[in-house]
Amino acid sequence: MPSDPGGAVPAPSAPRRVGAVVSRLGTWLRPVLPRLVLGGLGALGASLLALAVPQVLRWVVNGPLIGGGNLSAVVAAAGLVALLGVLEAFLVWTRRALIASPGTTAEREMRTALFDHLLDLPIAFHDRWAGGQLLSRSMSDLSMLRRWMVFGLVMLVVSATTVVVGVVLMLSTSWPLGLVYLTGAVPVIWLGFRFREDYKVIARRARDQAGDLATTVEESVHGIRVLKAFGRGEDALEEFAQQADELRGTEIVKARTLSRVTFALGTVPEVVLALTLGLGVWLAARGAADLGDLVAFFATAAVVNAPVERLGQLLAMTMDARAAADRFFEVMDTEPALTDPAHPLPVPPAPPGGSRVELSGVHLRFGAQQPGARDVLDGLDLVVEPGETLALVGLTGSGKSSLLGLVPRLMDVTAGSVRIDGVDVRDLRRADVRAMVAIAFEDPVLFSAPVAENVLLGVRGLGEDEALVRAEQALAVASADFVADLPQGIATVIGEEGLSLSGGQRQRVALARAIAARPRVLVLDDPLSALDVSTEAVVTQRLRSMLAGTTTLVVAHRPSTVALADRVAVLEDGRITGVGRHSELLATHPHYRYVLTALAAEHAEPAR
Ligand SMILES: Nc1ncnc2c1ncn2[C@@H]1O[C@H](COP(=O)(O)OP(=O)(O)O)[C@@H](O)[C@H]1O
Ligand SMILES: [Mg+2]
Structure with a gap:
């Protein structure tokens, strides 16, 4: 049973590198790229504006303020800071506005591609793969990928750029302070790598377990009559509870790993900032640093610290997305055994006496x-x-x-x-x-749809009335007279997989379906x-x-x-x-x- 992920899922393929994932996702990213890039530029603009504020402060402190307090210059600077703030808020809004649509578009396209592929795969594939795994891959994995494409990926690029630009500004403001601040990069990078290694394994496990859980729900709902009839409802519940508990355990490990690294990544910049502060005061006391430079330096550091502290979250999201992408591509990479020929022959004309x-x-x-x-x-x-x-x-x-x-x-x-x-x-x-x-x-197999729709599954290109006539004829040939006695006749929606019909009734609807196709x-x-x-x-x-x-x-x-x-x-x-x-x-x-x-x-x- 699906409690063993290895049993329900074919062995996971080796995880792909994030770069490889992005390039594979390219097919779906490309059409929405212009909006995505514009949105990303909005976010980047907002970050750069935030970095510009300290430079204004630096100018105010070093110039008008120390030089005797030219009021109109100070007012102008305050106005500029306010303007930058409003502009920043506007750019953040642009990011959200621009990015919502490309994300959902890409998600829909990927989901459609996956479903199309599932329909193409040979029956043997569906014997090997549990339904819940396919369900969770096409739903939650793809929505995870969407969130990452529109938020994680964009913010990763924006944060990295912000940090680099910020550090360059800090170095140019005061290189000794900047160098001390930079030493913080060593533990940050080390923590980041270690976290990535730990987290990617758990992220994958959590997604596989969620898929197994979906399989249990799917199979139990599907087989609910058998479970009830044989009094095995309790056992199903027990198995479900156990799987749900395993998933919960994995999610807790995930959360703990993330909170540990978030704590560490939050501490490092604060500690180096404290060190630079000490050094800065000492330099200023000795007259080796301008007050305005110090103010600008620390204001910039405050801006740079935020994305560093967010790094854990972004890395976690990236690893989650990578696991989701791996699971998506595992299905997409299963070659359909039955493919269309490279050079298909035309359909032979129908012989008047019937086909051979x-x-x-x-x-x-x-x-x-x-x-x-x-x-x-x-x-x-x-x-x-x-x-x-x-x-x-x-x-x-x-x-x-x-x-x-x-x-x-x-x-x-x-x-x-x-x-x-x-x-x-x-x-x-x-x-x-x-x-x-x-x-x-x-x-x-009947679908939860009206009888007519079930019968007309193989019929294409008929008007509504003609199709209805076709369905009624086919049902007549199949002796499915009982359909007339259903509450809404041929328009009656039959239950999931036609469970509300008897075996013989279902067979006749399925027979009518084959007949209606006029093959x-x-x-x-x-x-x-x-x-x-x-x-x-x-x-x-x-x-x-x-x-x-x-x-x-x-x-x-x-x-x-x-x-x-x-x-x-x-x-x-x-x-x-x-x-x-x-x-x-x-x-x-x-x-x-x-x-x-x-x-x-x-x-x-x-x-x-
Ligand atoms: N997807 C499959 N994978 C492996 N073996 C199969 C598969 N489908 C059918 N078989 C085997 O092929 C044999 C013939 O099955 P089937 O064609 O269903 O027989 P029949 O319809 O005459 O009862 C059986 O031994 C069955 O176990
Ligand atoms: Mg048979």
């Missing part, structure tokens, strides 16, 4: 690299002729679902080929293949397994009469259904060992008879 599906020499092996893996499909040949309905029969685990997944290219063959109307599916764009082939899975090739994975025998017979009859001309490959297990197919293919040991009419096979194929008996026994338990 041809599997030749197909081998399929899961986890091909792992030792001991064996071929699920082992040199399989099968042709579904134009317009025919071919039933596929085989024992549970014989590879029927895997075979079906090859046709809409949810998976790729390990060797051999799958052709539709003579074109290898790997030579077509995936979107084109999936427009040609519609599939209904045995375990139907050239319909692929049905035991789509009626949850129906009783008589309802199944009705649906099958309607399918047959309505779908004449649509090439259909259907997994089935009931003799009554199989008998309605044009032909039946028997899948045995990874190959097709017999093709023919149901009656022929019954007479000639012992394994076929055995499979039907075995499947009948397996499905004998009461329908869901």
Whole structure:
């Protein structure tokens, strides 16, 4: 279970350097860069204005004040200081105003890119990755990255510049004092590095644990009925509480590490300032320093100390952002195993008599690299002729679902080929293949949306009315009469994953979805397994009469259904060992008879 982060997440990749992270983020930063830079310049301007005030003071003290108190000059200087203050406040405001929009824009674009990538990844990826990890990466990690881009990154640059300019000003005001102040840099840099090393590990751990926590919530909500039914709610709560506690522990370590370094980074500048103050007074007493220089020096030091004390916060934020970026790129860097070909072929024209599906020499092996893996499909040949309905029969685990997944290219063959109307599916764009082939899975997935929307998932480019007609027709073919009795009929929102429908009802909505897409090739994975025998017979009859001309490959297990197919293919040991009419096979194929008996026994338990 997800309490072990290593179990739920593939091993984290080596952390990237901050520079590398910034350059990777470039894709999303570039479009918003002008505003970001302008906002950063606003912040920088504000800091530089703050540094200008001491210089005015220096001039006032050394000139008019010591020189006998020229009142109008002092008033002018005070007015200048006030003006600088107002200008500074204005520039701080500009930063906030300019930066809000680029941050949220970049966040949205990254989130969209991540989601797009998730949809592209092969099914096997989703077997390996826990849902909560993907959830937390696409939500909290990306909002962390946004905060860092608009605040952390900008403030890091601004603070560093402020410190450098400030120190140069201090050195030019009084070089002996400046040098003493500079010695403070040694402990500050050392503390900063040590803190970075400690904090980056904890930052990553906290984010992974948050992802695991999300996984637990997601799985528990998803499986709430099972948990309740088996009285395991308490255990789920206990596991959740334990994980929440682990996360809390990590957050506390994080906060302690940060508060330690903040304390140290706050102390160092104050101590060196005290030292320089002592030295300054001594120099002034000996007449070796102007009073105005001293005032300017210490006023500048006060401005410079603030960003030094903030350094811990900014470093922490940067490390958090780096962990977030690593987690984001780990997903983004997972190559989709199924990609569009570099030079896709055009979609072959639809033959008037229906499409032909041809599997030749197909081998399929899961986890091909792992030792001991064996071929699920082992040199399989099968042709579904134009317009025919071919039933596929085989024992549970014989590879029927895997075979079906090859046709809409949810998976790729390990060797051999799958052709539709003579074109290898790997030579077509995936979107084109999936427009040609519609599939209904045995375990139907419905989204929390109106029935109509669920049915129209594979339908594009229809007006609202036409689409509604299409949905109603498809539901009729799938014998989903119950939809009319739902509170709002076809507009009824069905619960999360359609949980408020029965298994057989969900199957029929999923079947209607495949039908509504009007595909050239319909692929049905035991789509009626949850129906009783008589309802199944009705649906099958309607399918047959309505779908004449649509090439259909259907997994089935009931003799009554199989008998309605044009032909039946028997899948045995990874190959097709017999093709023919149901009656022929019954007479000639012992394994076929055995499979039907075995499947009948397996499905004998009461329908869901
Ligand atoms: N994603 C996967 N990873 C590894 N093995 C798989 C995967 N999907 C299916 N298998 C294995 O392939 C075999 C065939 O499965 P499947 O095609 O679902 O059979 P059927 O639909 O005929 O019951 C089974 O042994 C199953 O465990
Ligand atoms: Mg199956």
